[in-house]
Amino acid sequence: MKMNKLVYNASIILLASILLTACFKPKRYECLIDQEAKDYCLFEEGSYWIYQDSATLAIDSVVIDKPIKYDLIEQPGKEGNTTWVWEEYSIYVSSCSQSGKLFSRVNLTISTRYANEHLKPCMLMKAPLDCPYYHNGDIGEYFRSLLLSEKRDNYTLNGITHFDVKTFENDCFKEKKIIYWAKHVGLIRTEIYEKDSVIVKNLIKYNVKPYKK
Numbered sequence: 001m002k003m004n005k006l007v008y009n010a011s012i013i014l015l016a017s018i019l020l021t022a023c024f025k026p027k028r029y030e031c032l033i034d035q036e037a038k039d040y041c042l043f044e045e046g047s048y049w050i051y052q053d054s055a056t057l058a059i060d061s062v063v064i065d066k067p068i069k070y071d072l073i074e075q076p077g078k079e080g081n082t083t084w085v086w087e088e089y090s091i092y093v094s095s096c097s098q099s100g101k102l103f104s105r106v107n108l109t110i111s112t113r114y115a116n117e118h119l120k121p122c123m124l125m126k127a128p129l130d131c132p133y134y135h136n137g138d139i140g141e142y143f144r145s146l147l148l149s150e151k152r153d154n155y156t157l158n159g160i161t162h163f164d165v166k167t168f169e170n171d172c173f174k175e176k177k178i179i180y181w182a183k184h185v186g187l188i189r190t191e192i193y194e195k196d197s198v199i200v201k202n203l204i205k206y207n208v209k210p211y212k213k
Contacts, residue, residue, distance in 0.1 A: 029077075031086040031112040037121035037136050039183050040166070041110050042089055044068070044209035049186060054200040059098040066092040068211065081205055086112040089211075108133075114142070122146075134168065134181055146170050155180065155188075162188055184208070 048063040052103045069090040077084055089110040121133035122143055135143035139151060147169045155165040162182035170177045180189035185208060192199040 001184065009124070027081060028083045028085065031084065033087045033110060033112060033121045034136065036121075036183075037110060037132075040181050040213065041108075041123045041186065042068075042091075042133055042211040043186060044211050047186075047208045049203055050205040051190075051201040052204045054202060060201065061096050063094050063096070064091055065094050068092075070213065088157070090113075118185075131170070133170070133179060133187075134166075150180075155182070157188055170193055184210070 003010045005013040026161060036125070043064060045064050045067050048061060050059060050061045052059050063084075069091070071088045072085065073088060074085045076081060076082070091108040091110070093106045093108055095104050096104065110121065111124065113120065113122050113124070120136050120143065122134045125131045125133055132143050135141075135146060135148065137143060137148045139148055141148055148166060149169050150167040152165045154161050154163050156162075162185055164183035164187070166181045168179045168181070170179060176193040178191040179187065179191075185203075185206060188203040190199075190201050
């Protein structure tokens with residue numbers, strides 16, 4: 001009888017320790033980038049896009065000319081009993097003019113960031129400003145200054161039909177900017193609205209390589 005009581009007490013202590021461990025163990029939230037964001041924004045080294053100004057016919061090219069850096073980041077939450085885990089892809093892009101002059105080197109980051117209290121994948125331009133260029137949201141949803149204004153099944157540009165096109169409006173800079181993204185292609189059109197003019201650049205040629213990891 002005494003042995004049974006000892007076994008019972010030991011069982012109670014063990015159960016209590018398990019419950020206490022479960023209560024105080026940090027909750028782990030994994031916020032991984034979904035495939036949709038990768039289909040719009042993530043392409044392999046060597047991918048390039050060529051754009052043409054609709055007014056001046058000047059040509060710019062954008063090239064992913066360095067290996068993509070991948071990080072899995074783990075960080076304690078502010079509450080103290082949570083741990084956040086998210087992915088981040090760093091993409092180094094060179095932009096050149098028709099003459100071959102280098103415009104800039106930009107670090108684009110695909111990451112999971114807060115949008116309306118929910119973690120959503122987005123693309124951020126890290127230089128010169130931490131400005132969003134894409135996010136996975138619903139129509140009418142903002143991420144910071146970026147609004148997803150429209151989704152189209154298809155959109156024809158220079159005789160080429162692109163599918164699953166998302167249109168964003170961005171006022172991160174002084175001027176308003178409208179940005180068009182096509183699935184499996186990337187950025188296909190930008191419209192920049194200045195005080196007295198509109199600058200439109202359309203994709204005229206591209207060679208994209210899906211990212212493999």
